[in-house]
Each structure stands twice: as structure tokens, then as C-alpha cells.
Amino acid sequence: MDIAQTIQQMASEAKKAAAVISRCTSDQKNRVLTAMADLLEQQAEWIFQENRKDLERAAAAGLSAAMIDRLTVSEKTIASMAAGLREVAAYADPVGTMGETQIRPNGLRVARMRIPLGVIGIIYESRPNVTIDAAGLCLKSGNAVILRGGSEAIHSNQALAGIIAKALESAGLPAQAAQVIPTEDRQAINALLAQEEYVDLIIPRGGEGLIRFVVAHSKIPVLKHYKGVCHVFVDESADLGMAEAIAFNAKVQRPGVCNALETLLVHQAVAEKFLPAVARRMRAAGVELRGCDRTLALLPDITLATEADWPAEYLDLILAVKVVDDMDAAMAHIARFGSSHTEAIVTSDYHRSQRFLREVDASVVLVNASTRFNDGGQLGLGAEMGISTSKLHAFGPMGLEELTTRKFVVLGDGQVRE
Amino acid sequence: MDIAQTIQQMASEAKKAAAVISRCTSDQKNRVLTAMADLLEQQAEWIFQENRKDLERAAAAGLSAAMIDRLTVSEKTIASMAAGLREVAAYADPVGTMGETQIRPNGLRVARMRIPLGVIGIIYESRPNVTIDAAGLCLKSGNAVILRGGSEAIHSNQALAGIIAKALESAGLPAQAAQVIPTEDRQAINALLAQEEYVDLIIPRGGEGLIRFVVAHSKIPVLKHYKGVCHVFVDESADLGMAEAIAFNAKVQRPGVCNALETLLVHQAVAEKFLPAVARRMRAAGVELRGCDRTLALLPDITLATEADWPAEYLDLILAVKVVDDMDAAMAHIARFGSSHTEAIVTSDYHRSQRFLREVDASVVLVNASTRFNDGGQLGLGAEMGISTSKLHAFGPMGLEELTTRKFVVLGDGQVRE
Numbered sequence: 110m111d112i113a114q115t116i117q118q119m120a121s122e123a124k125k126a127a128a129v130i131s132r133c134t135s136d137q138k139n140r141v142l143t144a145m146a147d148l149l150e151q152q153a154e155w156i157f158q159e160n161r162k163d164l165e166r167a168a169a170a171g172l173s174a175a176m177i178d179r180l181t182v183s184e185k186t187i188a189s190m191a192a193g194l195r196e197v198a199a200y201a202d203p204v205g206t207m208g209e210t211q212i213r214p215n216g217l218r219v220a221r222m223r224i225p226l227g228v229i230g231i232i233y234e235s236r237p238n239v240t241i242d243a244a245g246l247c248l249k250s251g252n253a254v255i256l257r258g259g260s261e262a263i264h265s266n267q268a269l270a271g272i273i274a275k276a277l278e279s280a281g282l283p284a285q286a287a288q289v290i291p292t293e294d295r296q297a298i299n300a301l302l303a304q305e306e307y308v309d310l311i312i313p314r315g316g317e318g319l320i321r322f323v324v325a326h327s328k329i330p331v332l333k334h335y336k337g338v339c340h341v342f343v344d345e346s347a348d349l350g351m352a353e354a355i356a357f358n359a360k361v362q363r364p365g366v367c368n369a370l371e372t373l374l375v376h377q378a379v380a381e382k383f384l385p386a387v388a389r390r391m392r393a394a395g396v397e398l399r400g401c402d403r404t405l406a407l408l409p410d411i412t413l414a415t416e417a418d419w420p421a422e423y424l425d426l427i428l429a430v431k432v433v434d435d436m437d438a439a440m441a442h443i444a445r446f447g448s449s450h451t452e453a454i455v456t457s458d459y460h461r462s463q464r465f466l467r468e469v470d471a472s473v474v475l476v477n478a479s480t481r482f483n484d485g486g487q488l489g490l491g492a493e494m495g496i497s498t499s500k501l502h503a504f505g506p507m508g509l510e511e512l513t514t515r516k517f518v519v520l521g522d523g524q525v526r527e
Numbered sequence: 528m529d530i531a532q533t534i535q536q537m538a539s540e541a542k543k544a545a546a547v548i549s550r551c552t553s554d555q556k557n558r559v560l561t562a563m564a565d566l567l568e569q570q571a572e573w574i575f576q577e578n579r580k581d582l583e584r585a586a587a588a589g590l591s592a593a594m595i596d597r598l599t600v601s602e603k604t605i606a607s608m609a610a611g612l613r614e615v616a617a618y619a620d621p622v623g624t625m626g627e628t629q630i631r632p633n634g635l636r637v638a639r640m641r642i643p644l645g646v647i648g649i650i651y652e653s654r655p656n657v658t659i660d661a662a663g664l665c666l667k668s669g670n671a672v673i674l675r676g677g678s679e680a681i682h683s684n685q686a687l688a689g690i691i692a693k694a695l696e697s698a699g700l701p702a703q704a705a706q707v708i709p710t711e712d713r714q715a716i717n718a719l720l721a722q723e724e725y726v727d728l729i730i731p732r733g734g735e736g737l738i739r740f741v742v743a744h745s746k747i748p749v750l751k752h753y754k755g756v757c758h759v760f761v762d763e764s765a766d767l768g769m770a771e772a773i774a775f776n777a778k779v780q781r782p783g784v785c786n787a788l789e790t791l792l793v794h795q796a797v798a799e800k801f802l803p804a805v806a807r808r809m810r811a812a813g814v815e816l817r818g819c820d821r822t823l824a825l826l827p828d829i830t831l832a833t834e835a836d837w838p839a840e841y842l843d844l845i846l847a848v849k850v851v852d853d854m855d856a857a858m859a860h861i862a863r864f865g866s867s868h869t870e871a872i873v874t875s876d877y878h879r880s881q882r883f884l885r886e887v888d889a890s891v892v893l894v895n896a897s898t899r900f901n902d903g904g905q906l907g908l909g910a911e912m913g914i915s916t917s918k919l920h921a922f923g924p925m926g927l928e929e930l931t932t933r934k935f936v937v938l939g940d941g942q943v944r945e
Contacts, residue, residue, distance in 0.1 A: 128862070132886060205885060211907045217896055219906050222884070226918050309918055330748060330919045351941040358943035444546070466640070466936045467623065468550060478635055478939025487944070488637050488935060489629045500644050500727055500932040501748045502920040514918040517906055518884045521896025523769040525776035526905070 112292060116300035119255060119288050120307035123228045126285040127253035131225045135202035137280055138249055142198040144276035145241065146191035152272060153187045159268035160237070167261055179235045182265055190241040193492060197245045200491045203510045204251040207518070215524050221515040225251030227309035229512065230301050232257045232323055234315035237265040243312075244273050244287045246494050250512035253286045255308065257301060260293035267291060302327040312507075314495050332507065334472075334498035336422040337367030337450035339480045342439040342465070344456035345378035351477060352455040353387045358479040359453070361394045365424045367496065368451045368473075368483040372419060372429040374439045380432045381407055388430075396426045403432035419446045436461050443469060449498045451475070451483040472498055472505035530710060534718035537673060537706050538725035541646045544703035545671035549643045553620035555698055556667050560616040562694035563659065564609035570690060571605045577686035578655070585679055597653045600683055608659040611910060615663045618909045621928045622669040625936070633942050639933040643669030645727035647930065648719050650675045650741055652733035655683040661730075662691050662705045664912050668930035671704045673726065675719060678711035685709060720745040730925075732913050750925065752890075752916035754840040755785030755868035757898045760857040760883070762874035763796035769895060770873040771805045776897040777871070779812045783842045785914065786869045786891075786901040790837060790847040792857045798850045799825055806848075814844045821850035837864045854879055861887055867916045869893070869901040890916055890923035 110118070130138070149156070160182040167177050203223045210220040229252050233239045240256055247254035258266040270289035277284045290297050302311060305328040312332050313323040320333050341359055343352040359370035375383055384407045388398055398404075399414040411430075418429040419442070433439045436454075443452055453475040454465040462476045473483040483506065485493025490508030497503040503511040528536070548556070567574070578600040585595050621641045628638040647670045651657045658674055665672035676684040688707035695702045708715050720729065723746040730750050731741040738751050759777055761770040777788035793801055802825045806816055816822075817832040829848075836847040837860070851857045854872075861870055871893040872883040880894045891901040901924065903911025908926030915921040921929040 128888075213905070213907060217900065217905075224888075224918075330917070348941070354941060354943055362944055462938075470642075471934065473935040473937060475937040476939060478937055478942045479944050481944035482635065482937060482939075482942070483935075487631070487635075488937070489631060499748070500642075502932075504932045505935045514920075514922045516889065517891040517901075517923045519891060519893040519896055519900060519906070520880075521894060521900075523766070523772060524896045524900070525772055526780055526897050526899035 112294055112296045113300045115292070116290070116297055117304060119285075119290070120228065120301070120304035122285040123253040123255055123288060124307040126283040127225065127227050129283055130248060130253055130286045131204070131227075131251045133251065133282065137282070138202065138251070139198040141248055141276050141280045141282060142194045142245055144279050145245065145273060146194040148272045148276055149187050149191045149194075149241070153184070156182055156187065156265070156268045156272075159264040162264040163262055172261065176235060176261070180237070180262055180265070182237055186238055190238050193242055194245045197249050197492055200249065200509060202249065203513050216522060217524050218520040220518050222518050223510070223513045224516050225513055228253045228255065228307055230255045230257070230304075230308045230311045230329065232298060232301070232311065232313045232315075232319065233259065234319060235259040235262055237262045237269060239314060240266050240269040240289060241273070242492065243494065246492060246509060246512060248287060250509045252512055255288050255290065255301060257290040257298060260295075263293050298323070299326055302329060305329050312495060330502075332495070332497045332499065332503055334367065334448075334450065334496050336448050337369070338371050338420060338422050338446055338448040339368060339451040339453075340372050340374055340439075340443050340447060341370050341453045341455065341480065342374040342433075342436065342443070343376060343379060343383055344436060344454060344458060344461055345376040346458040346461070347376075347379065347455040348457060349379060349383050349386070352383060353390060355453065355455055355477070355479050356387055357390055357394070359481055360391065360396060360428050361426070362479070362481055364426050367422075368480050369424065370428065370480050371421060371423055372431060372446070374442060375404075375430065375432050376436070376439070377403070377432050377434055380404070384408055384430070391428060394426070396428050398428055398430055400430040401432060404430045422448070436465065440465070440469060447471060450496070451480040453478065453480050472496065530712055530714045531718045533710070534708065534715055535722060537703075537708070538646065538719070538722035540703040541671040541673055541706060542725040544701040545643065545645050547701055548666060548671055548704045549622070549645075549669045551669065551700065553622075555700070556620065556669070557616040558698045559666055559694050559700060560612045560663055562697050563663065563691060564612040566690045566694055567605050567609045567612075567659070571602070574600055574605065574683070574686045574690075577682040580682040581680055590679065594653060594679070598655070598680055598683070600655055604656055608656050611660055612663045615667050615910055618667065618927060620667065621931050634940060635942050636938040638936050640936050641928070641931045642934050643931055646671045646673065646725055648673045648675070648722075648726045648729045648747065650716060650719070650729065650731045650733075650737065651677065652737060653677040653680055655680045655687060657732060658684050658687045658707060659691070660910065661912065664910060664927060665930060666705060668927045670930055673706050673708065673719060675708040675716060678713075681711050716741070717744055720747060723747050730913060748920075750913070750915045750917065750921055752785065752866075752868060752914050754866050755787070755914075756789050756838060756840050756864060756866040757786060757869040757871075758790050758792055758857075758861050758865060759788050759871045759873065759898065760792040760851075760854065760861070761794060761797060761801055762854060762872060762876060762879055763794040764876040764879070765794075765797065765873040766875060767797060767801050767804070770801060771808060773871065773873055773895070773897050774805055775808055775812070777899055778809065778814060778846050779844070780897070780899055782844050785840075786898050787842065788846065788898050789839060789841055790849060790860075790864070792860060793822075793848065793850050794854070794857070795821070795850050795852055798822070802826055802848070809846060812844070814846050816846055816848055818848040819850060822848045840866070854883070858883070858887060865889060868914070869898040871896060871898050890914065
């Protein structure tokens with residue numbers, strides 16, 4: 110069989126398995142997740158052995174230390190994957206839940222029932238733990254899943270696939286409910302993106318290049334975010350101590366992630382008082398500052414920002430700083446350079462807080478809190494499958510509920526339409 | 528300017544107008560809708576005059592009487608468009624509404640606020656009333672809209688576009704919030720489907736050919752349904768009088784629509800008692816029956832169904848009939864030939880009703896009610912924008928809420944991430 114045929118067969122088997130997994134009780138699905146966790150711990154040595162094959166090849170290919178770090182499955186990785194699965198097993202199952210029932214004038218009772226999406230394809234890069242995390246979330250939400258990890262992690266991912274298959278079988282469920290594509294060939298991605306008959310959703314997780322490739326080639330709906338160019342706007346009415354703490358946390362606590370602060374916007378009325386203090390603290394933590402000319406008038410020894418800085422997602426200890434006339438100017442800057450990801454205001458003014466919340470276009474908008482809270486766990490969704498910055502279906506962090514949809518259920522007593 | 532440039536400019540202006548319309552109060556938007564209704568009535572003579580140009584051309588081109596009927600704007604069409612707009616103006620506005628607020632352990636208050644999707648593209652066929660109905664729903668839900676009707680209705684649609692523009696302007700809002708593409712050239716559709724930078728959603732309304740063309744060419748997410756192959760399953764425990772009334776209503780009340788019954792599935796235990804009575808009633812109403820061999824054993828003078836009948840969407844007074852062994856066989860038939868649209872069971876058995884509701888894959892699943900209730904108005908959504916049979920974002924009839932999405936709003940008091 111060629112690759113296209115292999116993928117088509119995997120997809121068609123996934124669809125059959127999806128019908129089975131969609132009907133499982135939460136108990137059955139939780140048994141699979143805890144069996145996966147147990148097997149990961151019991152077979153850790155074998156996983157390390159398979160992971161070493163990937164690591165040796167990566168070293169021989171001269172991959173960077175950072176890449177090799179991401180690829181490594183350690184005792185800690187195993188413990189964290191197992192703990193994650195047990196946590197997801199403990200979450201409430203959205204499948205089958207219904208909201209309010211409406212009674213129509215003719216007596217029909219109408220409600221909406223949560224159901225799985227069907228088959229989800231996940232395309233990701235080097236971290237092997239995504240294989241386990243994504244499979245856990247998809248199975249818990251009653252979906253079948255087809256996983257395609259980075260080619261450099263092929264042995265690790267195949268080993269993890271073996272664990273998932275055993276866990277499914279131990280619970281009497283089809284192993285086809287969670288499959289890992291067994292080839293390094295990139296054609297497999299194109300083939301997967303063409304299975305619109307069997308696959309209901311594609312979620313790419315990785316760099317912007319991967320995501321743009323997936324969007325350009327997919328015939329299947331894609332949930333995605335390209336990048337996070339996040340802002341904090343310090344209003345003239347802000348508590349400046351609070352503003353400093355929020356900006357510092359948003360930039361420094363974990364600079365390499367999509368919800369980290371990239372550009373600080375400061376109201377002109379407080380710039381003189383606020384900027385020197387926050388700059389001192391940022392620079393003490395190793396943050397490079399790049400400011401507009403009004404910022405440089407207050408902080409003469411920093412770099413002048415160029416036009417390339419405003420749309421930049423540094424993912425690093427670099428911060429762009431801009432002094433703005435007022436909140437309108439801040440919101441115009443965000444509308445132009447933001448990425449619909451995460452935007453925050455620090456203010457003590459009621460009207461501005463409400464206007465910022467309503468009018469700023471982002472998946473998460475915060476008042477007086479760090480941008481780092483755009484995270485499924487922090488916002489109460491439990492573990493997340495990524496963050497969507499496209500508005501259709503899901504906007505913001507995607508938890509179990511975002512891996513489902515709702516159908517209408519209608520209970521009658523013989524009603525017909527007049 | 529060539530067509531691609533014209534469309535790009537329309538799309539980019541729509542995006543700017545979307546920011547304005549997204550911030551309007553319900554009062555402002557309702558004023559636009561009622562102004563549209565008033566202008567339709569005041570300028571009816573001019574609309575008839577423009578419509579006559581389309582009708583004359585259609586007659587000269589030899590279009591069918593049915594096509595010409597769909598194209599005609601009558602006094603009744605005007606009255607119905609105006610009444611529809613006033614009805615939508617009276618609906619609750621979803622924009623800005625928030626559900627429950629969750630309190631996180633650190634005191635953050637997290638809620639989800641409904642926001643418009645942005646710019647919606649609607650591609651449809653001959654009926655000019657869609658121009659008004661779709662514009663009304665998009666504007667009320669705070670979206671900008673680009674409308675592309677059938678080329679045979681170009682004069683009528685341009686006249687209606689003039690009405691919409693005047694109504695927007697009379698309320699002090701940008702006319703670019705609702706634009707009708709002013710050319711008959713089909714290249715305009717391709718150009719619109721490529722505006723992924725400006726357009727957030729495409730909704731095609733029309734025949735399967737149009738919808739497949741849109742899906743194949745769009746770089747923008749599409750909400751669609753291809754067809755409705757709807758079933759009624761008459762269980763052995765059914766009240767047979769109720770089953771007959773439901774099947775008759777589902778088939779005959781309006782056979783040309785997507786939620787009409789196409790295949791009747793009958794449990795073998797009641798076939799002998801049920802089929803002769805329902806067949807008599809159907810045939811008296813002019814319905815042609817096509818049955819499986821077990822059906823023919825009971826109704827020897829009807830046509831034998833072929834393999835082409837089971838997946839058929841007749842949209843006509845034709846009904847396929849199949850006798851099945853049990854509910855499992857009925858559900859297997861639906862899983863194979865259904866179109867995820869509307870499926871109904873008639874039963875008095877608690878367990879079967881619940882299993883059918885849970886396990887059947889359709890946007891609307893009914894117990895003891897006619898399939899004709901898959902309709903936004905009937906299910907309590909108000910006017911609808913069409914019915915989605917793809918699961919992402921919306922599944923089933925789409926009302927105002929389905930033209931919005933939700934962002935997270937987070938209220939803090941200085942929280943930072945540990």
C-alpha cells in the first residue's frame with residue numbers, strides 16, 4: 110500500500126472506532142486513561158529505550174540542544190504524562206450533557222446534547238508527550254484521534270502508540286480509536302489533510318510554518334493560532350505598583366510561550382513615573398527594552414524600536430515599549446498589531462475597563478491581571494488542547510468541551526407541523 | 528479595477544465597518560432593521576420595476592416557471608421581508624451577553640462574552656428575499672455581510688442593496704456593513720472565497736452543486752449542509768396512529784424542503800398492520816411509494832426500490848419504504864444513508880427512545896414528532912440562517928447566536944501567575 114492508501118485506511122478505521130468511543134460511558138473512558146497512565150509507568154524502561162533511538166539519531170544529525178531537550182522522555186516526562194492522564198480522567202465528561210430544556214408552544218421539549226466531533230487529526234512537532242496528552246483529551250471527549258508527531262520522534266511516538274493501543278484493548282475498545290501515523294514521510298500529512306470524508310477536525314500544534322502549511326493544504330476544518338503578540342496597556346488611572354507586577358510577570362515568568370507579553374503600552378500621563386521603575390526591574394531580570402521615541406526620552410539608554418518590533422512575537426527576554434496618548438491610541442495599536450490572542454489593561458477606571466473588555470478583539474481580554482492567565486487550566490477548563498485565535502467554533506483555550514459539539518434533541522407526543 | 532481588486536476592496540471595507548457595527552447597541556441595530564422594513568414598503572414600486580428587468584431577461588432566456596416564481600418579488604414578498612425584519616428587530620441581541628462567571632481559586636473572575644464573528648459572506652441562488660433576510664440577521668448579530676446572489680436576480684438585488692445602504696446611513700452607520708456584489712461575473716465568487724484576511728465565515732445557500740463548489744474553493748471556513756436524507760423509524764412499540772400522522776406530515780406537508788421525510792423505516796413486527804394504512808393515505812395524497820421486497824410483500828402494487836433510492840433526497844412526493852428487523856437495523860440504515868440532518872423515531876419504549884436520541888448522528892433527533900420541526904423558528908431560535916450538518920461551530924439550524932462566538936473576559940485585582 111502506498112502512503113495515501115495507508116492513511117485513508119487509518120482514517121476510515123478511525124471513523125468506525127469513533128462510533129464506538131462516542132457511546133462509551135465515562136467509566137469506560139476513564140479506565141482507558143488510567144490504564145494508559147499505569148502502562149506508561151510499568152513500561153517506562155522500554156519507552157526510554159525507544160526514545161534513545163530518536164535521541165541518538167538527533168545527536169548524529171546535529172540537532173540543537175533545545176531540540177534534543179524537547180525530544181527527551183525522562184522519568185519526569187513519564188510522571189507528568191501519567192499525572193496528566195489521571196487528572197483528565199477525573200474531569201467531568203461533557204458527552205451527553207444537556208443544558209436547559211425549552212418548551213415550545215405546541216408542547217415539544219427542545220434541548221441540546223453535547224456529542225463528540227468524531228475523528229480529530231493532530232499534527233505536531235517534536236515533543237513526544239503531546240502524543241499522550243492529546244490522545245487522553247480526545248478519548249475522554251469521546252473522539253477518535255489520528256496523531257502525527259515530528260519525524261525526529263518517530264520511535265518514541267510508536268512506543269507511546271503501543272501503550273495507548275494496549276490500554277484501549279484492555280478496556281475492550283478498538284485500538285483504532287487512537288492511532289499514530291507510522292511513517293516519517295511528509296506525504297502522510299498531505300494525505301491526512303485530504304480525508305474530509307472521515308476526519309472532522311485538524312488541530313496543528315507547533316510553529317507558524319507548520320500551521321500555515323496545514324491551513325493551506327487542508328480540506329478539513331482547522332483550529333489554529335498563528336502567534337501571540339500580547340499587550341499590556343497601563344492606563345493613567347492604573348495602580349502603578351500593580352501595573353509593574355503584571356507587566357513583569359507577563360514578560361518574565363515564562364517568556365517563550367504564546368501568552369507572554371511582547372509590547373507594553375503606557376499612557377503618556379503616567380509614563381514618566383512608571384517607565385523608569387518598570388525598566389529597572391525588567392533590565393535587572395535580563396530583559397532587553399526597545400522603545401518608541403517618547404519612551405527613549407525617558408529611558409535614553411535603551412534601543413530605539415523599529416517598525417519590525419511592533420508586530421514581533423519575540424518569545425524571548427525582549428520587550429517593546431510604546432507611550433500612547435490615551436486608551437484610544439492603545440486600542441488602535443492593538444487592533445493593528447495584535448494577534449487576537451491575549452490583551453490586558455491595568456486601570457482603576459470603571460468606564461475604561463468595560464470599554465476595553467467589550468471592544469478589544471482577542472480570545473482572552475483581562476483587566477488587572479497578567480496575560481499569562483490565557484491557559485485552559487488557569488481559566489478553569491482543565492487541561493487544554495491549544496489556544497484558538499480563529500473565531501469559529503472555539504476562541505481561546507480549548508478544553509474538553511471545545512472537542513465536542515451540540516445536537517438538538519426533541520421530545521414530542523405526536524406533534525406535527527401545521 | 529478588475530474583479531479581484533473590487534472584491535478585495537469590498538472585503539477590506541467590510542472589515543472596517545464590522546468594527547463599527549460590532550460596537551452598536553441593540554437600539555441602533557434595530558433602528559437599521561426597522562428602517563429597512565419601512566423603506567421596502569415605501570419603495571416597493573421601484574423594487575418591482577427593477578425586479579421586472581430580471582423577470583423579462585429570465586423569460587427571454589427561457590427559464591422554467593419554477594425559477595421565475597422564485598425570482599419574482601411580489602407585494603407578498605415585500606410584506607414578508609418587512610415583517611421578517613421587524614421580527615428580527617424584536618429578538619434578543621446575543622452580542623455582549625455573558626453566561627455564568629466562574630471564580631478561580633486566586634480570585635480571578637472568568638466569564639465568556641458573546642461577540643460577532645466579523646465579516647460573513649453569503650452566496651446564494653435566485654430568491655431575492657435572501658438578500659434582505661440574511662442582511663437582517665447578520666446586522667442584528669453585529670456582523671458585516673457581503674452578499675452574492677444569483678446572476679439572474681442582479682437588478683432586484685442591487686435595488687435591495689440600495690435600500691439596505693440607505694437604512695444604514697439613516698442610522699449613522701457605514702453602508703459598507705452590508706454590501707451586495709455588483710457584478711454577474713462568476714469570478715467574483717472565487718475572489719470572495721480568497722479573502723481570508725477580511726472575511727471570517729462563508730455561508731452558501733442553494734443546491735448541492737453550489738455548495739460543493741464553495742467548499743472546494745474557499746480558503747475561509749464554510750458552514751453548510753449538502754442535503755437532507757431524513758428518516759422516520761416506526762418502532763414495534765409505536766402508537767401506529769401517531770406514527771401515521773407523523774410520517775404523513777413529514778412527507779407531505781412540504782415535500783420540497785430539506786427536513787422532509789425521504790425514507791420510512793418500519794419495524795417488521797408492525798409492518799403488516801401499519802403499512803397498508805399509511806400507504807393508502809400517502810397514495811391518496813399523490814405520493815409515489817418505492818419499497819424493499821418485504822414492503823412489496825405487503826403492498827404488491829408499488830414499485831420495487833433500487834439501491835439508488837436509499838441515499839436519494841427526492842424533494843418531491845416520492846417515499847422510499849423499508850421494513851427492518853429491529854431498531855439496530857434501522858440505526859445501521861440511518862448511519863449508512865442518512866445525511867446527519869434530521870432523524871425521528873416513533874416509539875412508546877423508554878429505552879429505545881433514549882438510545883435513539885443518544886446514538887443517532889444527526890443535527891436534530893426527534894422522538895414522536897415530525898422531521899419538519901428541524902427549523903430555527905420551530906425550535907425556538909427565531910429566524911434562521913440555514914441548517915448546518917457539519918459539526919464544527921454550529922450543528923442544526925443557525926440563529927443569531929450561531930452568528931456569534933465567545934471570548935473570555937477576566938476580571939482581576941492584580942493577579943499574576945506563580
